[in-house]
Amino acid sequence: MNMRLMLCVILYALPLALFAAGGNLHSYRADVDVSDTKSLQQGARTFVNYCMGCHSAKFMRYNRMGADLGLSDEILKANFMFGTDKTSDLMTIAMSDEDAKQMFGGVAPPDLSVTARYRGADWLTTYFMTFYLDPARPMGVNNLAFKDVGMPHALMELQGAQRAVYKTATDTNGKAVNVIDHLELVAPGTQNQKEYEQTVRDLVNFMVYLGEPVRLKRQQIGIYVITFLFFLLGVVYLMKREYWKDIH
Numbered sequence: 408m409n410m411r412l413m414l415c416v417i418l419y420a421l422p423l424a425l426f427a428a429g430g431n432l433h434s435y436r437a438d439v440d441v442s443d444t445k446s447l448q449q450g451a452r453t454f455v456n457y458c459m460g461c462h463s464a465k466f467m468r469y470n471r472m473g474a475d476l477g478l479s480d481e482i483l484k485a486n487f488m489f490g491t492d493k494t495s496d497l498m499t500i501a502m503s504d505e506d507a508k509q510m511f512g513g514v515a516p517p518d519l520s521v522t523a524r525y526r527g528a529d530w531l532t533t534y535f536m537t538f539y540l541d542p543a544r545p546m547g548v549n550n551l552a553f554k555d556v557g558m559p560h561a562l563m564e565l566q567g568a569q570r571a572v573y574k575t576a577t578d579t580n581g582k583a584v585n586v587i588d589h590l591e592l593v594a595p596g597t598q599n600q601k602e603y604e605q606t607v608r609d610l611v612n613f614m615v616y617l618g619e620p621v622r623l624k625r626q627q628i629g630i631y632v633i634t635f636l637f638f639l640l641g642v643v644y645l646m647k648r649e650y651w652k653d654i655h
């Protein structure tokens with residue numbers, strides 16, 4: 408084989424090999440768009456209804472979220488606030504860390520303000536998609552993204568219950584092991600697959616916003632800047648025409 412052909416083959420095969428190594432049947436890709444206000448509102452709603460029983464978001468105030476997401480004080484109070492009626496309050500919860508630890512076998516539910524930043528949106532999406540029944544766990548569930556997680560599947564009523572379907576594979580020592588092949592829905596929830604995927608998308612979108620609220624402002628400023636630059640381009644072009652008209 409000549410050198411060039413060999414190089415081509417290697418370059419062609421390399422991404423395939425990498426993909427095979429990193430390719431995980433069980434990971435999902437997030438579809439984040441923090442300019443999608445409807446999605447953020449929907450995500451916020453899921454968040455306050457299904458998560459704030461246990462988790463706080465203590466770097467966010469209700470009225471800041473309201474202003475960013477286009478929610479009036481009345482709507483905030485009626486649909487998004489349960490522990491307080493002061494919209495200037497931080498999004499804290501009543502449960503103390505100590506109580507929580509007792510309830511959840513030593514781990515307190517962490518504050519979720521910046522979780523999206525260190526876990527990433529793809530990880531979060533995978534996390535909410537891949538809870539499965541596991542009677543050996545205290546909460547009755549396990550998770551493909553977070554092995555032996557101490558959290559119950561908070562959205563099970565929406566998604567339904569999944570169980571793991573196993574297959575036999577060989578590990579690096581050539582030994583046969585049982586690994587999870589895929590998850591299968593065994594009891595439907597109130598949402599179908601598509602609706603649940605949308606719920607998760609909105610929730611993750613909201614958590615990304617929560618982790619970096621200025622991102623919204625930055626995008627807006629970006630649009631102003633680009634518009635201004637286009638305007639400037641027009642002016643500069645006219646000036647150029649003016650300056651050069653005697654020379655041509």
Ligand code: HEC
Pocket residue numbers: 453454457458459460461462511514515516517519522526531534555556557558559561562610
């Ligand atoms: C019944 C209480 C409870 C509810 C409700 C709950 N969680 Fe949790 N959550 C926990 C506990 C406890 C942990 C810690 C689990 C561990 O470390 O094993 C946790 C962990 C997490 C983690 C992993 C954090 C990390 O990076 O280690 C995320 C993300 C999370 N929860 C998001 C949510 C979201 C979003 C909701 C709402 C849809 C929610 N949780 C509802 C109790 C709860």
